[in-house]
Amino acid sequence: MRWLIYILPICLLLSCKKQVVTTNVKKVEALSKKSPLNKERLKENVLTCETCHGVEGLGEAGQEGFPKIANLRFEYIEKQLLDFKNKLRVDTEGVMSSMVEALSVDDIKDLALYFSNLPNKEIKRIDKKYDENVLLQGKWIAEMGLWEKGVPACFKCHGANAHGVAPFFPRLAGQHSDYIAKQLNSWKSGIRRNDINSMMKPIAVKLNESEIHAVSIYLESIRM
Amino acid sequence: MIAKILILSTLNLLVCLYAKAQKLDKKIDYQLELNAAGKGAKTHSPPSLRDIPKGPFGDMVRLGHKVFTETDKYAAPYVGNKMKCVNCHLNHGLNANSAPMWAAYGLYPTYRKKNAKVNSFADRVQGCFKYSMNGTKEPPANGDVIKGLMAYSFWSAKGAPAGVKLNGRGYIKLKKPPLGPNKNRGKVIYDKHCVFCHAEDGQGRVSATGEQAFPPLWGENSFNWGAGMHRINTAAGFIIANMPFGQPNILTEQEAWDVAKYINSYDRPKDPRQKGSIKEAKEKFHKHDCEYGSQN
Numbered sequence: 001m002r003w004l005i006y007i008l009p010i011c012l013l014l015s016c017k018k019q020v021v022t023t024n025v026k027k028v029e030a031l032s033k034k035s036p037l038n039k040e041r042l043k044e045n046v047l048t049c050e051t052c053h054g055v056e057g058l059g060e061a062g063q064e065g066f067p068k069i070a071n072l073r074f075e076y077i078e079k080q081l082l083d084f085k086n087k088l089r090v091d092t093e094g095v096m097s098s099m100v101e102a103l104s105v106d107d108i109k110d111l112a113l114y115f116s117n118l119p120n121k122e123i124k125r126i127d128k129k130y131d132e133n134v135l136l137q138g139k140w141i142a143e144m145g146l147w148e149k150g151v152p153a154c155f156k157c158h159g160a161n162a163h164g165v166a167p168f169f170p171r172l173a174g175q176h177s178d179y180i181a182k183q184l185n186s187w188k189s190g191i192r193r194n195d196i197n198s199m200m201k202p203i204a205v206k207l208n209e210s211e212i213h214a215v216s217i218y219l220e221s222i223r224m
Numbered sequence: 225m226i227a228k229i230l231i232l233s234t235l236n237l238l239v240c241l242y243a244k245a246q247k248l249d250k251k252i253d254y255q256l257e258l259n260a261a262g263k264g265a266k267t268h269s270p271p272s273l274r275d276i277p278k279g280p281f282g283d284m285v286r287l288g289h290k291v292f293t294e295t296d297k298y299a300a301p302y303v304g305n306k307m308k309c310v311n312c313h314l315n316h317g318l319n320a321n322s323a324p325m326w327a328a329y330g331l332y333p334t335y336r337k338k339n340a341k342v343n344s345f346a347d348r349v350q351g352c353f354k355y356s357m358n359g360t361k362e363p364p365a366n367g368d369v370i371k372g373l374m375a376y377s378f379w380s381a382k383g384a385p386a387g388v389k390l391n392g393r394g395y396i397k398l399k400k401p402p403l404g405p406n407k408n409r410g411k412v413i414y415d416k417h418c419v420f421c422h423a424e425d426g427q428g429r430v431s432a433t434g435e436q437a438f439p440p441l442w443g444e445n446s447f448n449w450g451a452g453m454h455r456i457n458t459a460a461g462f463i464i465a466n467m468p469f470g471q472p473n474i475l476t477e478q479e480a481w482d483v484a485k486y487i488n489s490y491d492r493p494k495d496p497r498q499k500g501s502i503k504e505a506k507e508k509f510h511k512h513d514c515e516y517g518s519q520n
Contacts, residue, residue: 144273147315152470157421157438159431168420171432196420202471 020056021046028117042110048099049111057115058123059175064093065182068175071120075167077112080194089194092186120224122174130221138218141211149206154215157199161222168196173222180216188212267391268384270318270326276379284368288376291369292317292325295357296436299369304358305493306428306436306445309373312356312453314466318380320392321465325377327393330386345377346370355451358493395461401481405456410486413479417468426490442490449495449516456513459484491519 021043029039049069054060057070069077083089084100085108091097103111140146142162145153154162157169164171172180186192187204195201207215276285291298293316295308310316317325332345339351349370350362363369384390403409414422421438422428427445428438440446452458464480465472475483495516498505502517510516 140274145315147319148272150470150472152315156469159437160433160435163432165429165431165437169437197417197468197471199420199468199470 018043018047021050024056024114024118028114038110041107042114045103045107045111046114049115052095056121057118058121059179061123061125061176061178063178065176065179067179068123069115070118072116072170073164073166074112074116076170077115078108081108081111083194089192092191120174122224123176123220125220130217134214134217135221137211138214138216138221141207141215142218146206146211151203151206154219162219172219174224175220177213177216177220180219181212184212184216265391266385266388267320268326268381270324270380271382273316273318281375284372284375285379287368288372288374288379289316291372292376298372299353299357299363302353302357302359302361302363302369304360305440305447307357307439307447308436309352311439312462314469317377319466321394321396322462323394324380324392326381326384327390329377329381330384330388330390331393345374349373354496356447356453358446358448358451358496395458396465398457398460398464398477398480401478403478405460405481405485407482407486407489409479410482410484410489413475413483414486417475418483421469426487441487442492444493446492448493449514450497450509454488454492454514454516456481456484456488456515459488485515489515489518 025039025043025046050057052060052064052066053069054066057068059068060066080089081100081103082105084091084096085103087097089096100108141151142154145151145156154172157165158172159165159169162172164173183192184200184204184207187195187200188207190201193201204212273289276282276289287298292309292313295310296303296306312323313319313325314322317323320327328348329345332348333342335341336343336348339347341347343351344365346365350365353359353362418441422441423438425443426441427443428436428440431437447453453462460477460480460483463484464475464477468474494502495505495509497509506517
């Protein structure tokens with residue numbers, strides 16, 4: 001009977017998680033002009049996404065770079081998923097492409113609707129203490145730019161404090177720094193190239209390692 | 225001996241080729257077009273924004289920088305649209321070929337045909353508010369808005385010679401394109417390169433926090449018909465060296481002309497100098513490369 005002690009909390013946790021998803025699906029359905037095509041399928045898909053993107057889409061810190069996807073714009077999430085599906089966006093490990101492969105265009109719309117309507121909660125940070133100098137360097141890049149190298153400020157396109165400019169420029173504020181750094185490096189190396197009109201590549205190639213680190217840390221540190 | 229001659233002639237050839245490559249490079253280096261002013265045209269490197277001094281003067285420079293970059297907040301009573309200084313003067317007003325403040329500062333006072341009087345730098349900036357910012361009243365010459373902008377411009381011009389037309393001042397003057405500027409071709413360029421930031425309706429885009437992230441290019445919230453940017457040639461010169469944002473010089477000259485024509489073919493607030501009919505104003509103020517009144 002001792003095994004019950006271990007199994008019960010896990011079951012409880014799982015059912016709680018399912019409950020959260022069910023409630024969220026209902027909320028999203030109320031917001032949606034068209035109801036999700038298949039609620040059960042959406043729930044299943046959401047649970048799959050949340051395996052890596054964390055409960056309520058808040059992402060996970062770590063080298064793999066699982067971004068926070070909650071409360072990003074519908075159009076942005078939809079485009080990224082479609083791009084993964086159409087191999088216009090490739091992640092280094094190929095995880096996203098294989099995950100998205102089985103999704104239909106309608107599944108993608110439903111997922112985009114779901115995650116774009118999740119609340120914009122703060123992510124959990126592994127290391128809550130940021131180095132003051134790194135923050136200052138990052139703030140300068142984000143706010144003022146490094147124009148001497150032709151790098152405009154992040155805020156010029158992603159909005160004041162990088163809260164996003166709909167529908168094409170995603171929120172960067174409070175995003176996992178690992179993810180931001182990984183994307184900048186992916187644009188730089190050419191792995192990622194689904195940015196509209198190649199806007200990010202000419203910027204990313206001009207940033208060095210320490211600048212990428214600093215700006216990513218600073219963007220993560222921005223509170224809501 | 226023969227080997228020596230061979231080496232020398234090869235070297236000579238290489239030098240020639242290199243010089244030719246340089247010459248070809250210059251042909252597409254739009255910045256060099258300005259050298260028409262002749263050899264010795266001076267350029268200027270503004271100080272870093274990190275080096276604004278401490279103390280009351282530095283505070284005024286910082287205020288000017290705020291006015292420049294957040295004009296809607298720091299000069300609100302004088303702004304009649306949703307534009308900011310930095311929309312047309314990129315990189316905090318410090319980029320060459322983006323009408324940098326360091327190149328303008330040392331050229332005033334000067335006589336201007338636009339209002340047929342000797343203009344101080346303050347007069348000139350007041351003009352910006354009247355036309356580009358479509359303001360209904362000008363900031364007072366002695367107030368903090370003008371003083372701040374002057375302090376900021378003066379600071380950015382540190383070390384630059386006075387009374388000299390510096391390389392990189394104003395916008396690039398493009399030669400007339402082989403095909404006359406065409407707004408239909410311009411729309412194709414607009415839809416491909418501009419629409420993501422400036423939107424289908426030309427009204428720019430607002431950020432999640434409600435600030436005007438990208439400026440409106442036409443309509444009632446844009447610069448008025450008296451602003452320099454309403455001229456097709458000025459807009460084309462601005463566009464080629466500054467747009468798309470972060471990707472300067474990717475458009476051809478023809479494309480810059482066409483898209484400038486497209487943007488300036490829409491209506492915008494009237495020229496504040498217009499007292500009577502559009503026709504009269506067009507005759508008096510707009511006998512140049514623009515579309516004033518063609519919307520009516």
